[in-house]
Amino acid sequence: MPVRKGVETVDYDVVVVGAGPVGGFLARRMCEGGASVLLLEEHSQIGRPFQCAGLVNPDAMRLAGLEGTVLTPIWGARIHSPSGIPVVIGNEQQVRTWSVCRKLFDEGVVSQGVDAGADLWLSSKPESADIVDDRVHLSVRTPTGIESIRCKLLCGADGAHSWVRRRFRMGRPRELMVGFQVEVTGYKGEEGRLDMYTGSAISPGFFAWAIPSGDTTRIGTWSKPDLMGGDSCEQLLDRLRAEPNWKDRFSGCEEVGRFCGPIPCGLVRKPMSERVVLFGDAAGLCKPTTGGGIGPGFKQVELLVPILLECLESDDFCESSVTEVIGMMEPMRRDQNRARALRDAFLTQMSDDELDEVFEVWSRPEVTELINQIGDIEQPIPLGMRLLRDVPEFRAIAKRAAKAVLWG
Numbered sequence: 001m002p003v004r005k006g007v008e009t010v011d012y013d014v015v016v017v018g019a020g021p022v023g024g025f026l027a028r029r030m031c032e033g034g035a036s037v038l039l040l041e042e043h044s045q046i047g048r049p050f051q052c053a054g055l056v057n058p059d060a061m062r063l064a065g066l067e068g069t070v071l072t073p074i075w076g077a078r079i080h081s082p083s084g085i086p087v088v089i090g091n092e093q094q095v096r097t098w099s100v101c102r103k104l105f106d107e108g109v110v111s112q113g114v115d116a117g118a119d120l121w122l123s124s125k126p127e128s129a130d131i132v133d134d135r136v137h138l139s140v141r142t143p144t145g146i147e148s149i150r151c152k153l154l155c156g157a158d159g160a161h162s163w164v165r166r167r168f169r170m171g172r173p174r175e176l177m178v179g180f181q182v183e184v185t186g187y188k189g190e191e192g193r194l195d196m197y198t199g200s201a202i203s204p205g206f207f208a209w210a211i212p213s214g215d216t217t218r219i220g221t222w223s224k225p226d227l228m229g230g231d232s233c234e235q236l237l238d239r240l241r242a243e244p245n246w247k248d249r250f251s252g253c254e255e256v257g258r259f260c261g262p263i264p265c266g267l268v269r270k271p272m273s274e275r276v277v278l279f280g281d282a283a284g285l286c287k288p289t290t291g292g293g294i295g296p297g298f299k300q301v302e303l304l305v306p307i308l309l310e311c312l313e314s315d316d317f318c319e320s321s322v323t324e325v326i327g328m329m330e331p332m333r334r335d336q337n338r339a340r341a342l343r344d345a346f347l348t349q350m351s352d353d354e355l356d357e358v359f360e361v362w363s364r365p366e367v368t369e370l371i372n373q374i375g376d377i378e379q380p381i382p383l384g385m386r387l388l389r390d391v392p393e394f395r396a397i398a399k400r401a402a403k404a405v406l407w408g
Helices: 021-032 058-064 102-116 163-167 233-242 294-314 319-348 352-362 365-374 380-390 392-407
Strands: 003-005 009-017 037-040 070-074 076-080 086-090 097-100 119-121 125-132 135-142 145-156 175-185 193-197 208-213 216-223 254-265 276-278
Touching (some): 009 021, 021 058, 058 097, 058 102, 076 352, 086 365, 097 102, 145 163, 145 294, 163 276, 175 233, 208 233, 294 319, 319 380, 352 365, 352 392, 365 380
Parallel strands (some): 037 119
Antiparallel strands (some): 070 097
16 A cells, blocks of 8 residues: 655555556556556546547457457458459458447556556646656646655556656657547448558558447548658548548448547667656557557566566666566567568558559468468568468568568
């Protein structure tokens, strides 16, 4: 339990900044390991503002156990080339990911943390933080004024523009994409199968999506600002909805919400420094291939919490311990680099004509069958390597990606 020192300072073992799903899951795991935890959230409610496509992979769902938040199980996809060549994958017997109500999911994860023993302060954010005498000293602005907090370990799970990361100068994610999404009724899609659209006019270097979400569909696009030629995300999405090849699917859509947010990909230079560690989007852990962040964030929590609890128990965050923690994350960095190389080779660095040629190959029955057998939204590297090795048409692509794929 937290200990008050006089009337001014509250002591915790761990302070987690950011009560999103990764912060909530981290708080839960820390409390289950016996730590006292304070969870800070700058907004007045959990799960708002909504900034995500709302997909949760099976591993993360297993850890959270929040199947009641599922709106639509996603078992397949229709992927469209710039000229409209479709590649249809998936089968109804194998769920690939879950489309969830993010507000209910986020609330559920954070509630699990609170039930495990974490204190939750809403409408509260740190204004200063310094490491003094082997403790992190924070000044936190709350609805009732400034509170002084002291902790053994500060965890930044505060998103793409992390205050914790900037305060302790821990580096920047390698890439920062921007995503824009609208939620609509009336989209003409298929239950359980998402649509992905490619082309320089609608999502330069990346792809747009339409994800079934119960009674609505989430339609969005993402890209790098330097690839967008001065266009806004709204303009890209307008072009998607007006594209002759599939505009009929959007003709009956009525917008019920819109969201925009950054997508940080690429583990930062210093994910841990002294008594400060970054998690999830704050650490730059979003997947380069899809932009998803919940799965990698949960994986990082499961990886690091045991050793961090040991450090808390001994109250020892010496240089060798910090180096060990950073080393444990290096495989995640290498996997990101390899996935980025495959994304660049098969998508980002291709012209629309080259993409159409790739889709002609992907649409062949034997290649589609290979994608169905090996494809995994969470682990794209095995499929990418197999395609580069076994499909002759992709050997030129292999040369682009070889160094990064092999060496990370």
